[in-house]
Amino acid sequence: MTTLGDTTTGRPADHFRSGFACFIGRPNVGKSTLMNALVGTKVAITSSRPQTTRRAIRGIVHRPDAQLVVVDTPGLHKPRTLLGERLDSLVRSTLTEVDVIGFCVPADQPVGPGDKYIARELAGVRRTPIVALVTKTDLVPPEQVAGQLLAVGRLGDFADIVPCSAVDGFQVGLAGDLLISHLPQGMPLYPEGDLTDEPEQVLVAELIREAALEGVREELPHSIAVMVDEMAPREGRDDLIDVYAHLYVERDSQKGIIIGHKGSRLREVGAAARRQIEALLGTKVFLDLRVSVLKDWQRDPKQLRRLGFYD
Ligand SMILES: Nc1nc2c(ncn2[C@@H]2O[C@H](COP(=O)(O)OP(=O)(O)OP(=O)(O)O)[C@@H](O)[C@H]2O)c(=O)[nH]1
DSSP, rough: OOOBTTTTTOOOOOOOEEEEEEEEETTTSHHHHHHHHHSSSSOSSSOOOSOOOSSSEEEEEEETEEEEEEOOOOOOOOOOOOHHHHHHHHHHHHHHHEEEEEEEETTTTTOHHHHHHHHHHTTOOSSSSSSEEEOGGGGGHHHHHHHHHHHHHSSSSSSSEEEETTTTTTTHHHHHHHHTSSSOOOOOSSSSOOOOOSOOHHHHHHHHHHHTTOOOOTTSSGGGGEEEEEEEEOOSSEEEEEEEEEEESSSSSHHHHOOGGGGHHHHHHHHHHHHHHHHTTTTTTEEEEEEEEOOTTOHHHHHHHHHHOOO
């Protein structure tokens, strides 16, 4: 006879919920930051530049009575390049696979065409419940939050609408509770303590890209991609990991910007990335960072595949 209980904890499955959520919203509305706040650690990278996130990174929220696996998606936007089209198809397929969608709209900006475009897209995903999250409430007075709740309410048919702030923690727990309330009953999907199922190399590459994005000019962010070529403990040492990575840009001029005068900028990027990777891996890290030009990689299907962006 099979039983539905979790044999490791003795928890009956009918008291436990588990499943997947994804956050959707315009670029830069705070999706990654909110996911990190829910998970309680830094899993997705964040930056003040739009479209930092390119991969469906999963953060796992562990509760005594639930496990919520959050799939982080790139900001949905009207496609302009082949990369954009792939990102959008990644988002669309994610929407139909999750149990609940968190639709993020920031409190500090009027509801605009971008939010309406997404709301229209979401209206097509009929079977998945949508929780609207009004983010960044710490940036505006309460009256403005109230006005935004009404404006967001007019965008579509939502299971709940909740204001929250990942920065001061306001109602982050409640946002988690509401998302969890839409999950099916079931056993934990990941072992306790796991925070993400992204391979470490992908997280490391994302941390390097985050460091490289700091302070670069407007047109560059979309042109940067990072691949970790090799990552392994140094022979004979258990306290040092060697990381060999490539930073790819699309043009020679961009390579110059990334490297900086006599390599000064690349050194700064390397030092900043190394600190973050050391924190992630909990060990000392030697980081070898090279910059290469992959001409127009965003428009080249072969290069996109090589960098991990599949159809
Ligand atoms: N004040 C405030 N700032 C926030 C909050 N959440 C996010 N931010 C900031 O908003 C910016 C964008 O946050 P992200 O979490 O990277 O946004 P995103 O929606 O994941 O962005 P993409 O990956 O581009 O789609 C960052 O500078 C964050 O620090 C918040 O609750 N309050």
